[in-house]
Structures are given as C-alpha cells and as structure tokens.
Amino acid sequence: MMRTIIWFVYFWLHLIYVSIYIPSVKRLMKKGAIDERRRLVQKIAYNWSRKLIGLTGSTIEVEGLENIPRGPVLFASNHQGNFDIPLLLANIPKPVAFVAKIELKKLPLVSSWMEYMECVFIDRKDMRQSLRTIGSAIEILKSGQSMVIFPEGTRSKSSEIQPFKPGSLKMAARAGVKIVPVTIIDSYKIMEANNNKIKPAKVKIIFSNPIETEDLDKATDLTVKTFQVIKENLQKPV
Secondary structure, eight states, X not given: OHHHHHHHHHHHHHHHHGGGXXXXXXXXXHHTOHHHXXXXXXXHHHHHHHHHHHHHTOEEEEEOGGGOOSSOEEEEEOOOSTTHHHHXXXXXXXXXXXXXXXXXXXXXXXXXXXXXXXXXXXXXXXXXXXXXXXXXXXXXXXXXOEEEEOXXXXXXXXXXXXXXXXXXXXXXXXXXXXXXXXXXXXXXXXXXXXXXXXXXXXXXXXXXXXBOOTTOOTTOOHHHXXXXXXXXXXXXXX
C-alpha cells in the first residue's frame, strides 16, 4: 500500500514541478519551432515516465526497437492497463502523441501536457466528434509527429486481447505512414491484477516489423493484420 501512496504523491508533485517548463513550451509554440518543442516535451514526458515505472519496482524488457523506422509512424498497441501510456512514453525513442479517450481531458495538468504532446481526444459516443478527431490525427501524422493508438478502445485488464475497433487504423493509410504493431505483455499485473494497488511486475514490450500501408490491396484490413501480429506475440512463451 505504501508503494501505491508514494507513487501517486510523486505523480502529482512531479506534474506540478514540470509546470516550470510550460512557458518554454508556449514560447516555442509561438515561434513555430515545432521540432524543438516536440523534443522538449518528449524529454519531459520520458523522464517523468521512467521515474513512474521505476517507482513500481517493475522490470521492463524491450524487444524490437530496431524495427521502428525513421519518420512518423502509427504505433498500434494492445491495452492491458493504466501503465501502458508511461511504458510507451519511456520506451519509444521518438516524440509521440496519443489517440486518447475524451475522459482524460478532465484531468488537470495531465490534459494540458497531453495537448502539448499533440494528443487528440476521441469521444466514441459522438460520431461527428470522432471523425473530426481522426482528421486531426491524420494531419498530425502528416506533419511528422508519430502517434500511438490503442485499437481495442479500452483496457483489457488481463492477458487477453479484445477485438480492434473496425477502421481504427485507416488513419495510417490516409496519412501515408507505416504501422508498427506493439505488444505489451503483463502490464496489468502492475495495478489492475492487484485491486488497483501498485506492485512490481515483469513486463515485456515488443515492437514488431512495420506494416506498409501504401499500395495495399483494398481488401486488406489493417486492423485484422495488426491484430494477428499482436495476438501471436501474446501467445508466445515469455
């Protein structure tokens, strides 16, 4: 229980501390220094996430970093638990934004930094808003920023993988970027498996070979292809 309390205290105190960088981020935004601003925000998010993961006492194994191509990509990951976002922020070696559920926009400070990261918030109950959000994500990808999406739409809270939302990966084809399937194994054991108490776990992250979206046969369903890659990785012995 003490580990959980310490973790949450650090979570909020560090968010308050990094507020000192907000003027610098806004200044770079005003200057139009997009790449410099993205690197600064990534550095802040990386350091914060590494510390958050470290406080859990967990061991993280990462495989396949060499499969991440240069330039913007869409990382498509399974979603086991609350720690998936910091796990990816701490282990993807380039600036990324997230396609996030709109509920996260209500969190003070967290939502502000997500906006600085260029995250987009999707309301699956509002089709028009969802389409506008996907349009924004496509433009962000085209601008050179990589993005992360959880095609399941919600946490599985287990080792199982849920069906992907139909068409959730079409933005990659429309933006002309590759999809990198990401498999997260056992992240739910950090919190969700323990009645939301934080405990150490052994987590593995696999970055698979990128999937080309250009010149694909129109009958090819990107969600099915990506789903199969991740599902096969989940079935391999750890």
